[in-house]
Amino acid sequence: MPDIIKPTDVDQTREAVAWAFAENKTLEVRGSGSKISLGRTLAEMPVLDLSALSGVTLYEPGELVLTAGAGTPLRDIQKLLSENAQRLAFEPMDMAAVLGGDKGDGTVGGMIACNIAGPRRISAGAARDHILGVKGISGRGESFKSGGRVVKNVTGYDMSKLMTGSYGTLGALTEITLKVLPRPEKAWTLLLLGLDDTAAIKALAQAAGSSHEVSGLAHVPQGRAARSGVSYVRDAGCAVTAIRVEGPGPSVEHRLASLRRELAAFGDMEELHSHNSAGLWQEIRDVSLLTQGTQLWRLSVTPSEGARVVNEIANVIAGVETVYDWAGGLIWLSLPAQDDAGHEIVRASVNNVGGHATLIRADATVRRKVPVFHPQAKPVADLSRRIKEGLDPHGVFNPGRMVDGL
C-alpha cells in the first residue's frame, strides 16, 4: 500500500509538496480517485490526497460565481447550484460509467485537472472556458494564484487555463473559482430518425450553422440507441440524431418548430421533452450507451470529418462502436480489447483530418505501453516540457501521467 498524505489545509499541502521537492520524492495527486485510471499508468508512489480541502467558500448566485476547495465533491456543488436554479454550463460528464466507481464521486479539482466537458461544449465551452481563478502549489512547494472571481479579467497570464487539463502534472490545486450560469427554463430535443453517420453529420452541421443556439448535437447509431433508457429512443428501431434547444419556453417551441422545417429533408422526426430529453443527454454525456468493458477512445476531430474517421477505423478494426457528439467533432469509439488498442490506426485516421485521440479506457499494461494522449509535434512537445520543468523542476507531480518521462 502506498503512503497516503492527506493535508487538511493549504499550508499542510504546501508543506507536503515542499517536503517531496526537497527529498526528491514524487507524488500522485488525487482528488477522490474517481479518474485514477485516466491517463498513463503511474508507478506506485505516495499519494497526495486533496479530498480534505473540501467545501464551498463563496457562492454568490447573482454574481454567477462559486469558489470551492479543490477536493469538494462535484455532487455537492451541483446540488447547491441546482437549489438556486443554476448549473455548470459546460455540463461536465460523469466518468463513472466509463471508468467505474460511483456516480458523482469526482471532485471539482479532478474535473478541472481533466478539463471535463459535455455535450454543451459546442455552445458553452469546456471547463477551461468557465474557470475564473485558481490557487495551488507548484512543484517547487510554493503557493501561486491566478485569475480572480470576475469574468472579464486579463490581468497577467491565464494560469488557470494552463492548469485546466494538465492532469495534475503542473500543480496541486487547492482552490478553484468557477463561473456558474442560470439553468434555462426549458430543454427540448429534436430527434431525426434513421440517418446513417454521414447524413447525420450533415444534418447536425446544418443545425449548428442555424441561428437557433442549439446546445447539443449528437448522433447515436442504431445498436447504441437500442440501449437507451428513454423509451422513444430505445424503441425507435433505428439510429437517432439529437438536436437540443434550451431557453425560455416560447423560444424553445419556436426554435424547435423552425428546426423541424429547416431539416425536413432529412426525413422522420420525433421530439423529446424535458424529462426524456434530459435522460438522453445524460446518456450521451456519460457515454453510457457504448458496450462497457472494452477499450474506449475519445476522438476530437474536425466535425465535418467525423464519419470519415470512423469509417477508416472500422474498415480495419472489427467490432468498433461509436457515439458522436459535438456535431461530429467528438467521437466516443470503443473497440474489443487488443494489446496496442489499435492506436496507430486510430491516430493515423485522426491525423488525416486534424484533431487528437485519447485512450480513455484500457488495462494498466496497455496504458503503460500505448501513448494515452496524442503524440505532439516536436516544437509543441518541447515547449510543454519546458513549462513542466519551470513549474515542477523535480517532476514531483504525477510523473509520466501524460507523457513518458515527464
Place this chain on the structure above:
Amino acid sequence: MKMPAPDEAVLARRDELITALRVIVPGEGVITDDLELSVYESDGLTAYRQRPMAAVLPETVDQVSRILRLCAQIGCKVVPRGAGTSLSGGSLPVVDGIVLGLGKFNKVLEIDYDNRCVVVQPGVTNLGITNAVSAEGFYYAPDPSSQIACSIGGNVAENAGGVHCLKYGLTANNVLGVELVLMNGDVMRLGGKHLDSEGYDLLGILTGSEGLLGVITEVTVRILKSPETARALLIGFPTVESAGECVASVINAGIIPGGMEMMDKYAIEAAEAFCHAGYPLDVEALLIVELDGPEVEVDYLIAEVERMARECGAENVRASTSEEERMTFWAGRKAAFPAVGRLSPDYYCMDGTIPRNKLPIVLRRIAELSEHYGLRVANVFHAGDGNLHPLILYDANNPGELEKTEEFGSEILKLCVEVGGVLTGEHGVGVEKRDLMDTMFDEDDLKHQQRVKCAFDPDGALNPGKVFPVLHRCAELGRVHVHKGQHRFPDIPRF
C-alpha cells in the same frame, strides 16, 4: 514610465541588424527612416512614445521565423504589433529593439461553413472577419469597440472583449487554433478546427499574453449564425443603485442579454451632445439592454426586462421597434469615448473589473476621488460582466496634470482590486498597469507566471518592459531553492 535600460551593445549593431533584416525581408518591408518610423512610436496609449531601431513588415511565416532567430542571436528585442490600438501600451516599442508589424498578414485564408470557422492571418481586422462571412448570415461574436481597426492577432494577444461577450464569450472562448512562432524560430500549431487542443492548454495561456510569448501568424476562429432579430431597451434610472439593482434582477432571473451597458450622467450628457441618440438627460444612469434571438423570445424577454426595470424604479423605458432605432440607441454608447474626448483636450480610459454588486460603492468612491484630484470622470460600464471604463478628463498641456491623472487612475484600479475585482478586464496590463501588478499578485505568483514566459522566451526578448514590474532572468527563476526544514516530513495526516 520606466522602461528597461537599453542595451548599448545592441544599439551599436543597428546597421548590421538592418542589413541582415533586409536579406530576410527584401524590398520595402524594413523601415528605418525616421519619419516613417514615427508611425510605430506609440499605440492607443498615446501618452508614451519610443522610437525603435527599425520596423519590419514580414509577409511569410518563414520570414517571421528567421527574423526572430536573427534577433535572438543578436540580443535584439522584438515588439509584435497588430494595428497598434492597444490602450495599455502593449505595442509600445523599445529603443533597443524592432517592431515586428503583422500588417501584411492581412488575408482571409479559408472560410469553412461546414465547420463554422474561419482561418485568417493575424493582421485581418476584427470586423474584417465578420465582413467576410456576413453575406451568408454569419458573424464573429467578440466585438471590441475598436473592431474596425484592431487586428485579430492583437485580439488574441489581449483576449479582447466587447459588448457581445456577455452572452457569446471573450476572444479566448472563440478562438479554435493558432499558428505561433517562438523567439527560437520554432513554428507550431495549437488547436485547429476541432474544439479542444490536446496536452497543456497552450492556446489558453497564449490568449491574453500580450505579445510576450510568441508571434501569432495565423488564427482560426469560430463563427456564429446571426440571430434572427435583436431589440434593445433604453432605460433611464434615477440612481446608479437602481440601475445596478436592475442588472442584478435580470441576471438573477436567468436572462443573459446579448449586451448590457451602463453609462453615468456625465457620459450620457457627453454622448447625447455628440450624437443626439435621444438619451434622457434627467436620469442618473442609463442602461442599454439588448436581447437577441427569435422574435418570440426577444419580445418575451423585452417585456420581462422592462417589467424588472420598472420594479427597480426606472422612470424612462423605451424599447426599439425598428433596426434603425436599435442602432440609434447604441450610437451614443459606441461613440462614448470620442464623445467624452470632445469635452476635454485629453482623456484617459481606465479598464477595471469589479463584482457587479459593488458598482454603487465604486462609483461613489470614484466621485470622491474625482473631487480630490480636481479631475472630471465619465463612467461607461459593461454592466453585465462588471467591466468598468472610467474616462478621466485632463489636459496634458497643464504641467503635472498627466501625472495627476495617472495617479488618479491607479487609485481607481486599486479600488477595483480592493472590492474583489481586477486591474484590467480587457485592455491588458501593458506598460500602463505593470507597476500595479503587486496589488493583485505576490512575488511568488508573478514568478510562476514568469516561469511560463521562460518556457516560451528564455532571454526575455519578446515585448520586454510589459506586464511584469520586474522581469527576472530565467536562470534565476529556474534555480531551485530548498529551505531548511523541508527535508523533515511535516506534521500531516498520513495513512
